[in-house]
Amino acid sequence: MSILKDLQREMRERPEGKFNPDYFRYQGYKNSKASDPSAVRADGIYALFTLPEPFIYQNDLIVGSIRPIFVDDVDEKEAEAAAEYGKKYPGRGFGQNGDHFAPDYFTAVELGIPGLIEKIEKSKIAHKDSESALIFLDSMKKTLVGLIEKFRAYAAKAEALKTAEGYDAARLDRIAENCLALTVGAPQTFEQGLQLVWMIHNCFVSEGKYAMALGRIDRFLYPLYEKDVKSGALDDDRATELVANTFAKICEHRYMGYDDVVNICIGGVDENGDDAVTGLTYCVLHAVRDVNMPGPNLSARVSHKNPDKFLDECLKVIGTGLGYPALMNDDVHIAALLRKGYELKDVRNFCMVGCIENFITGKQPPWVDGRFDPICFLLDVLHGFDAGTLDAFASMEVFMALYEKRLAEGAQKYAKWAHDVSDVPDPENHTMPFMSCFCDCCIDRALDINMGGAKYPSAHGAVLMGIGTVSDCLAAIEKTVFVDKSLTLSGIVTAIDHNFEGYENVRETLLAAPKYGNNDDFVDKYAVWYTRTLSDMFDQYKTHDDGPIYTAMAANTTNISAGQGLSATPDGRLAGRPLSDAASPTYGCDTRGVTSTLLSVSKPDYTRCACGTVVNQKFSPSAFTDGKRERLMQLIRVYFARGGQEIQINSTSREILKDAMEHPEKYPNLVVRVSGYSAIYVTLGRDIQEDILSRTQHETV
Template identity: 30%
Template structure:
C-alpha cells in the first residue's frame, strides 16, 4: 500500500480486507434492548433510566472476537453494521426501512426480520422520542426556519451529541475504579435534605451502575477469549487469546500498566461511549501525548518493538473503522459517506510551549498511512517550531491521497482560546474534535461546533426579497424592502443586517430547544463521568458539568455570499450593467433564456471572486460575516451560569457536506450559481473561481475574522498526485503551509491529492477504485459510497498548482 511507510502485517491486511468486504447492515439489537430497558425502568429518574439502559445493552448484546484481532470490543452484532437508537428518533427509521439499500449513497442493507423487529417497537416510541419532543418544543416562529431548511439542526435531535474527547489518558492512568471511588465519596457527602442534591444522588447512582456495567462487559470478553483459547489448536493464537482474557479482566476498571493494556482500555471506553449515544465526532484527543509514556517504558524494557507497537495501532484503526452510523436520508446529505469523524490529534506544543512531537507521533503517522482508511480522522497541530523532518513525514502521508492529515494552527487557536478565558495550560492541550473544531479533551462540553447549520446564501435571497422565502413564499421578516426597489449597496447591507441578526436569533432558539430536550431526556452517564468536573459538581454535561462549555453553529456558503455581494455591488450598483429588477428576474427563472444566460455569464466572469486575494470581494464577506458574529455572541447556551467557564457561542465554518444538502433547497444566487446545485463548502472558494493559485486563496481566507471563528475555519485544497511527486513541489507545499500559518494566521488546511480523471473513472467503474478515499469536507470517505451529487461536487473542485 505504501512504499514509503511499509505495509500492514499479514494479519492486519487480512482483517482490513474482511472489513472492506463486509456489507453494512442495520442492526436491531440495541433498539430492542433499549426499548425493553425503558419499559422496565419507566418509573426511574432519567439518569437512572439511562444507566440501566446501558447496563441492559452491555449485558445482553452480541459479542465476538475476530480471528485476526488483538484488540476486542464490537458495537453491533457484526462489524460495519449500524445500530438503531430509537430514543432519539424512530419516524425516519420506519419511513425509510424499505429504502436503505436503494439509496444513491450511504447504502445500508437490512433483513426482513430486522424490519419486523423495528416495526414491532415503533408504537412505543410514537411521540416519545427526542426528535418528537424537540420539534414540539420549538416556537412556531422559529420552527418555520427548521421546516424550510434555512436553519438545520436535525442531527441534534436524531442522535446523541458527542463532538467531544474524553480524557482517555486519565482512564489509562487511574482506571474506572478511581472514578468509582470519587463518585462514592461525593455521594456520601451529599446532604439529601437539600432538594438540589436529590438529582445529584441519582446521577451518582447512575455512574456506579454504568461503571459496573462496563466492568461486566469487559468480563464477558475475558470469558469469551478464555473459552476460545481452550478450543484453539494454534499455540500462538492460544497465547494471544489468553493474554486478551487477562487484559480484559483488568482494564478499563483497573489502571493500565503497559502499552497494550492502555490501547485496549482506550478502545473499550471509546467503543462504549458510542454504544451509549450515537453522536459522532467522538475523538481520541492528543494520543501521542498520553500514550507515549506507555510506549516509551515498554520499548525500553523490550516488551514491544516499534513494529509491534505500530501493528497494535493499525489494529486500533481497524477496530475504529468497524463502528458505523446510519442517518436519515435528509441528514445523510449533510454527512455524506457515513462519517464518524473520530479524530486523532498529534504534534503541537506542550503546556510549557515546547515542541510536543515525540517518537510515537511518527508511529501514529506511519500506522495511519499503512491502514489507509477514512477513520481515524488524523489532525496535525502546527506551530512555528514544528521541525522540517516531521513536516516532511506529514506531507508523505498527504501524498498517499486519502485526505490526511489535516493541519490546525496553534498560532491562531491557542490565542483565540486564551482570549475566551481558557487557562493557558489547557489552551496548549487542545485537540481537534471531529472535523476542524477544537476543544480541550476531558474538560469541554458537547458540540464545540455543529449546533445548527445556517444557510447564508438563502438568507441573502430572503434579504433581497423583502423578508420572504422565495421558494415557499412565506414571510419571515417584516420591513426590509425588496431588492428591485433598492438604489444602492447600502440598502442591501441594511437588509442583510436585519435578516441575519433575526435568523441568528432563531438559530439560537432552535439550538436551545434541542439542548433542553437532550438534557431532559438522554443524559449520557459514562461520557459525563469522564469529563471534568461532572463528578465534582454532580451534574451531567448538559447540566453544566464540564469545565468549559463553548458552542457554535455552522455557517454554510461563505464563498457564495462573498461572490454574490461583490457581483451585486459592482455590476448592479456601481457599473449598472444589470438592473435590480433584471437580476431578480434572472434569479427567479434560474438564468433561463438568452437574457438569463447573459446575466449569469456577467455574474460569473465580470465580478471579483473570493479566493483570489482581492480586497474588493474579501472585505465585503468579512463585513457581512462580522454582523453574524456580533449577533451570535450575545446569546449564551443553556449551561451559562451553571458551572462552566464560558457557556457562550461563536462562529464556525465546518459545514461538512451540508453544502450539498443546503444547495438543493436554495434557488439561483447572485454569484451565478444555478438553483439546486451545491453551495461552496467550508470557507473554501467556489469551484473554479480561485484562479490566482493557492497563495491567493490563503490570503483571502486569512482576511476572514479567523480569531473570532473559534468553531473552525475549514479550508479544502486539491492538488494532483503528479504535482506532489516532485520533491521541489513537496518543499514548496511545506513552505506554503508555513506561510499560511506563521504570517497569515490561517486556522486550518487539508488536501485532496487526486486528479479529476481518476475521479471520473471511479464514477464509471467503481469496481476498479474500491480503495479510493477522498476528502469530503473536514473528513474523508470512500468515494464509491458517496452520492453522485457529492461526487460531482468533489470532482469540480479547483486543482491547484504550486
C-alpha cells in the first residue's frame, strides 16, 4: 500500500509545459523520406515513441508515463510547423472511429511485440504482389519497432537511475529486466505481461487517444498469472500491488488537469460460456479499490454462472464509496450482441469501452455514438396540429401512430448523420498503423482498421434520451385525455407553452398520472414500447461500412443539458429541468421503493440495446455492511434474472448528504437507514441530519 500511496503522491507534481504529441510526430514527419501517407504517419508515430525521454517514478513497479509528452520550450516556428503537419495528417476523432477502442491484448500477450512483427513479416510474404499492402505492413512494423525502442530506452533509463536519489536499485533492475525481455520475445511472467500491456496503452495515450480500454485484463493475463502462482513466483498480494501500481498511472491525466476514462472489464464467462472468475479477477477488483480514484472505470460482467462471492466482493468495493464496479448482466449483454450477428466466441469475449459501451474485443473499429432525443418528436406532434384537430384525436392509438411516424423520420435523419459523420472521404490519409497492429485481421489482410482490416465493421451507438420522461408523458396523456377525459390535448399544449404558469391545476393533474418506476403497467408499457420501437427503427440502418447501429440508454449527464433547452413537458416537468437520467425513471417519481423501481426497469427488452444501458441507484453506507450486503446481492440477482441489463450503485457519500442539507429539492427521495430504521433524509431536522452525517463518517472510515 505504501508504494502505491507514495506513487500517487509523486504523480501530483504537475509537469511543465503542455501535452504535445504533435510536436514529436512532427519531428518524424519532417524527416520522413516516405510519400505514402501511412508510411509518413508511421514515421511520426515512431518519433513519438522514441524521441521523448523516458520517465520513471521512484515508486514505479511497472513503467510507462505520459510525462515525457509534455514539452515547454518549443520554438515558436517549430510549434507552427508542427501544427501545420498536424492539420496535414489529421487524426481521427471520436466521431471518425479514432478512439474508444479495446485492443486485442490477448494476441499481444501471447506473441509479444517480436511475435507480432514476425506475423507482419509472414503477411508480407502472402501479400508480396501488392505494393500498397506491403507499404501498410511496413508502416505497422515501423510503429512496433518504435515500441521496442521505447522498451529499450526505458530499460536504459532504469539502469541509469539506479544511483539516483530516492530510487530503489533492486526495483529498477527488475524494470530493466522486464523491459529488455519484451524487446526480444513474448512476456514470460505476469509482471512482464502487465508491463507489455501497460506500455502499449501508454503508447495510445501518448498519441492523444482517449477512452482506450484495457478490457478483460483478468482473462488475457490469466495464463501468466496462473503459471507464476503455480511456480510460487507470485501471490495475490503481489499481483494486486502490481496491478494497482499500473492502474494508478491511469490517473496521471487527472493529476495533470485532463480527464480519461479507461474501461477495465472483469468476470463474466469465458469463450466456452463457463464461469471466468479467477483469483486474478479479485486482484484486479482490489487494485481498483486500492487506487481509489475515478479513471480506472471498472465494469463487472455478472453472469448467473459467476459465484456469489464475486458479486459480494464487487459490492464491498462499491461500498467503499468508490461507486465501481458497474454491474453488467452478462446474460443480457451476450444475447444483445448475438442479435447483431457476431460469432458466439467473439461475443463471449466482449468488454466495454468508455463508460459502458459494449465492444467486441480487438475485432472492430473504434466506437462512435451520438444522442437521439425522442421527447422532441413528441412535442413536435403536439405542436404540429391546431387545437381543433388535436382534440379530435379519437384515441391514444391515433396519437401513438403520429408519434411513431415522427420518430421514424427522426431516426432516418439521425441514421444519415451517423453514417456521414464517420464516412471519412479520404481514409487513406487517416490510417492508424499502430492501432491496426492490435485489431484482429488487420495484419493478415494488410489493411487499416478502418479500411476493412477489422474482422467486423464499425458499430454506432444511438444513445436514446429520456425513457422515463417519454413514458411519463405518454402515460399522462393517455390517463388525462383518453381515460379520465379531465384534460384536452390542446389544453396540455397551452399549459406547457406557458410553463404551467396560470395552469398549475393542469400540472397537478398531469403529475398525478402514473409514473415510470413504480411497477405500474399503465406507464411501464410505454417504456417497453420505447425500447422495442426505437431499436426496430435503428435496426433498418447501417454505418458507412455496413455495420450495425446499436441503441443505448446511457446519456451520462447530457440529460441535464438536453433538459435545459426544452420547454415544459406533458409529464408535468417544468421547462429547463433535466430529462430522466439514462435508463432510470425520472428522479423523484419512483416512490414505491427500490424493488418496484427494478421491477419496472427490468420490463423493457434490453437484448435490443446492444450498446448498453445505465440504471443508477443509491444506498446508504450501512447497506454494504456484513450481514446486510447479502440483501443487495439478492436484489441484483433478481433484477438480473428478470432481464435488467445494468445497475450502478452508489453508496450515499457524506458529500451527497451534505449537499442534500443545502439543496433538499434535489433529493426528494433520498432514504437513509440507521439502526434498521429508514427515513427520507430531507424531511429530517438539521440536528438529526448532523447525527446521521457523523454516523456516516464513522461507518466509512
